[in-house]
Amino acid sequence: MRRFAEIEKQAAARKGGPKALKALLPEVKPAAELRSIPDDRWLAAMTRGIFQSGFSWKVIENKWPGFEAAFHRFEPGRNALMSDEELDALTRDARIVRNAQKIASVRENAGFLLDLAREHGSAAACFADWPNQDFAGLLALLKKRGSRMGGNTGPYMLRTMGRDSYILTRDVTAALIREGVIDKPPGGAKAMAAVQAAFNAWAAESGHGLAAISRILALSVDDPE
Template sequence: MRSFAEILAIAAERKGGVDKVLAATQAPLGPEALAAIPADRWLAQMARGIFQAGISWTVVEAKWPGIEAAFDGFDIGRVSMMDDDRFEALLADTRVIRSGPKIAAIRDNAAFIRRVEEQEGGFARKVADWPAEDFLGLVDWLVKNGSRLGGNTGPYMLRQMGKESYLLSQDVVARLVAEGVIDAPPTARKARAAVQAAFDQWRAESGQSFNVISRVLAQSIG
């Protein structure tokens, strides 16, 4: 496995310099800033990712103000207690993307966040305190307890909210394969653990965040 510096050099040669490779990389928030984000914003970002899956992100962006209004600003209590009449009303509401499974997933995620808020000291606090070295564990926790947060939906939500994170895009996976970390997209736990170990090593040797490392890996291929 190459060092991070070697992979950065490959990306820089391909993209016209280190500055271009690192441009626009989203910096993670500190723990306290992350912990201060209200629960409704976590649900909103989950919902955005769920709605974006399989359709144009531009469509979701254009409809987003209406989606926010239709879901009562993603109020955790209201969405988690959605009854059948409210569910049917949303299915008929032209402001939203009218997918029953996606609307149900948003309701289920509201209940998930509400439970963590009530029983575990707060959803944002739990995410903020989760160690970066166990990012794999955080992703697994979201998949196990949430709804439709698998694949890159959960990690992308975390990235957008400000949690230090890596995304296993096609290009990132290709670089991991090239480095011998994995031999195919990582689905088995052993392969995913190998990915985490590789990111941990590059993070330790470079002092860079997972956000930067993920981008550099992608830029070294794509």
């Protein structure tokens, strides 16, 4: 595993220099700003990510006002109490994409967010205050207790909301394999622990957050993240 300064220099050379590379780094919101985001917006982001997965993002974007209306502006308490009859009716609602399993995930994730709110004061506080040094633990939480939030759906949701995060895209994974952190796409706890340890070491060395390290890794290979 090389020092991150070498990887960053490689990425900068590919993208036109340090200034050009810096312009490509993701925007990250401070924890205080993340904590102020209402939990309904977290449920909306989770739902958008789930419905975009394997589907046309443009279609979801065009239908999004219908999603907001159909799911009561994503208020967690209201969605957690949806009856089976209401869910069934939504499978025939032309305002949204009528995928029964993804529709059901809204109710399940609403309940998940309510549980986080009871445990942490708000779901937003949980996401904002979770330590970067155990980001893999946050991803494991989303996968275990959320609905359809495994793979890259959870990390993309967090990145969309401005939470400092790494995403194990094809290019990030290729860079991690190149650096000897892992030998194949990570699929278990041991591999994720190795990924987390590498990010922690590079963060301590460079002063960069997880999102910046993730993007720089991606930009150090042929295809961008």
